Amino acid sequence: xxxxxxxxxxxxxxxxxxxxxxxxxxxxxxxxxxxxxxxxxxxxxxxxxxxxxxxxxxxxxxxxxxxxxxxxxxxxxxxxxxxxxxxxxxxxxxxxxxxxxxxxxxxxxxxxxxxxxxxxxxxxxxxxxxxxxxxxxxxxxxxxxxxxxxxxxxxxxxxxxxxxxxxxxxxxxxxxxxxxxxxxxxxxxxxxxxxxxxxxxxxxxxxxxxxxxxxxxxxxxxxxxxxxxxxxxxxxxxx
Amino acid sequence: xxxxxxxxxxxxxxxxxxxxxxxxxxxxxxxxxxxxxxxxxxxxxxxxxxxxxxxxxxxxxxxxxxxxxxxxxxxxxxxxxxxxxxxxxxxxxxxxxxxxxxxxxxxxxxxxxxxxxxxxxxxxxxxxxxxxxxxxxxxxxxxxxxxxxxxxxxxxxxxxxxxxxxxxxxxxxxxxxxxxxxxxxxxxxxxxxxxxxxxxxxxxxxxxxxxxxxxxxxxxxxxxxxxxxxxxxxxxxxx
DNA sequence: CGCGATTCTTGACGAGTGTCAAGATTTCTC
DNA sequence: GAGAAATCTTGACACTCGTCAAGAATCGCG
Numbered sequence: 001x002x003x004x005x006x007x008x009x010x011x012x013x014x015x016x017x018x019x020x021x022x023x024x025x026x027x028x029x030x031x032x033x034x035x036x037x038x039x040x041x042x043x044x045x046x047x048x049x050x051x052x053x054x055x056x057x058x059x060x061x062x063x064x065x066x067x068x069x070x071x072x073x074x075x076x077x078x079x080x081x082x083x084x085x086x087x088x089x090x091x092x093x094x095x096x097x098x099x100x101x102x103x104x105x106x107x108x109x110x111x112x113x114x115x116x117x118x119x120x121x122x123x124x125x126x127x128x129x130x131x132x133x134x135x136x137x138x139x140x141x142x143x144x145x146x147x148x149x150x151x152x153x154x155x156x157x158x159x160x161x162x163x164x165x166x167x168x169x170x171x172x173x174x175x176x177x178x179x180x181x182x183x184x185x186x187x188x189x190x191x192x193x194x195x196x197x198x199x200x201x202x203x204x205x206x207x208x209x210x211x212x213x214x215x216x217x218x219x220x221x222x223x224x225x226x227x228x229x230x231x232x233x234x235x236x237x238x239x
Numbered sequence: 240x241x242x243x244x245x246x247x248x249x250x251x252x253x254x255x256x257x258x259x260x261x262x263x264x265x266x267x268x269x270x271x272x273x274x275x276x277x278x279x280x281x282x283x284x285x286x287x288x289x290x291x292x293x294x295x296x297x298x299x300x301x302x303x304x305x306x307x308x309x310x311x312x313x314x315x316x317x318x319x320x321x322x323x324x325x326x327x328x329x330x331x332x333x334x335x336x337x338x339x340x341x342x343x344x345x346x347x348x349x350x351x352x353x354x355x356x357x358x359x360x361x362x363x364x365x366x367x368x369x370x371x372x373x374x375x376x377x378x379x380x381x382x383x384x385x386x387x388x389x390x391x392x393x394x395x396x397x398x399x400x401x402x403x404x405x406x407x408x409x410x411x412x413x414x415x416x417x418x419x420x421x422x423x424x425x426x427x428x429x430x431x432x433x434x435x436x437x438x439x440x441x442x443x444x445x446x447x448x449x450x451x452x453x454x455x456x457x458x459x460x461x462x463x464x465x466x467x468x469x470x471x472x473x474x475x476x477x478x
Numbered sequence: 479c480g481c482g483a484t485t486c487t488t489g490a491c492g493a494g495t496g497t498c499a500a501g502a503t504t505t506c507t508c
Numbered sequence: 509g510a511g512a513a514a515t516c517t518t519g520a521c522a523c524t525c526g527t528c529a530a531g532a533a534t535c536g537c538g
Contacts, residue, residue, distance in 0.1 A: 056295030133382035143372035144293040191430020
């Protein structure tokens with residue numbers, strides 16, 4: 001019997017957390033989820049091509065050419081192009097949504113967190129610019145193509161949560177509370193990040209330094225002003 | 240002689256300010272710039288289709304179908320599709336870059352300006368959502384297609400200037416100075432605006448009210464605290 | 479090994495694309 | 509109104525796209 005392509009891929013895919021699920025009696029390879037491995041491999045190839053060409057210009061043939069497979073195999077693992085795209089986006093989200101967890105975990109003071117956060121933002125622009133422009137491309141496409149909206153909304157939400165964790169930790173380190181809601185903080189950072197990415201792709205010198213400085217200037221604004229007079233140095237009181 | 244299609248359209252088009260230039264000796268119609276009228280008419284049709292379908296899916300045939308012309312006429316007025324797109328984007332920019340000039344001119348107090356600004360932002364989402372999503376689409380495409388970058392950068396700059404005028408006026412009404420530079424302010428507002436647009440297109444209730452409230456909460460943060468020593472000043476000119 | 483199920487390749491089809499050229503139509507000028 | 513210049517229509521071209529089906533290759537298990 002020919003397996004129906006991607007019987008469960010359209011909605012509610014839950015990627016196992018990087019390590020494959022250990023089936024009780026088959027310690028080596030589960031026979032049926034080699035399918036999923038291939039899907040992931042295909043998704044990674046596709047993401048490379050998508051990041052290079054964008055959503056509209058990345059054809060299935062080009063995606064397959066940049067992979068180890070031929071162009072027909074896509075329809076063996078995915079029903080159509082859109083399902084592949086959505087799968088890719090969800091797969092990508094999984095890998096990037098915890099990018100700042102280290103920053104949150106390791107920061108020792110508010111200023112330290114700000115610096116680490118800024119560095120990480122700059123680093124991800126340098127190292128993953130194609131992925132980021134793909135994300136902005138897809139989010140824009142979702143404004144036209146309704147079938148993309150659900151996935152995009154979910155990812156946007158988890159990015160907002162990601163930013164919220166950073167801001168909350170920042171406020172905790174400063175012994176105060178965030179002054180603005182998570183959606184606003186996310187919108188703000190997303191906006192300046194997008195500008196920095198545009199500047200970086202345009203080859204504008206200083207785009208990355210500007211981003212770093214902007215984060216330094218912006219973060220303190222997100223905190224509720226302490227009613228105390230001590231506004232200058234509230235750093236270095238937590239271990 | 241057949242006129243070469245759009246001999247001067249690639250760069251540096253300067254749209255006459257809505258009213259056609261009155262040639263000294265020919266008070267009625269200049270014979271040669273009927274060409275430009277047609278180009279504008281075509282651009283308006285194209286913008287309608289582009290706002291509906293987006294950059295990638297709007298074909299020249301579809302653009303022509305939604306206009307009074309046939310599909311071949313495009314290459315009579317434009318060299319290729321990209322030139323049409325760039326022309327459209329520049330044309331659109333001209334009409335939207337002064338959207339908040341009235342807000343700047345009529346505001347009587349800082350709070351009044353904030354309210355007017357927020358209302359105007361909401362209004363333009365409701366009335367021109369297709370144009371805005373097209374702009375975000377094109378800006379994302381410019382991250383992949385280098386031939387779009389120059390036009391996009393120019394438009395982004397004039398949007399930044401537009402925001403700078405609002406913020407500067409706001410600060411002046413509050414008898415203080417902006418606390419953040421123009422690129423940051425633009426990035427911030429662009430980010431929250433984009434989120435609001437996404438929410439609006441997704442049919443999320445409250446997306447527009449949220450935007451209004453976010454503006455009210457955000458604007459005061461852009462001002463230097465009165466007691467502070469003036470530290471930074473924004474680039475950008477007051478009207 | 480051998481056979482059946484799975485996986486992959488190849489080639490084709492129809493639809494849609496940007497582009498262009500040749501001719502029809504309109505507009506303008508004398 | 510005739511002729512020339514301009515504008516516009518039509519139809520075709522070469523190409524790419526997503527999709528799919530038929531068969532080849534591979535794998536797994538007896």
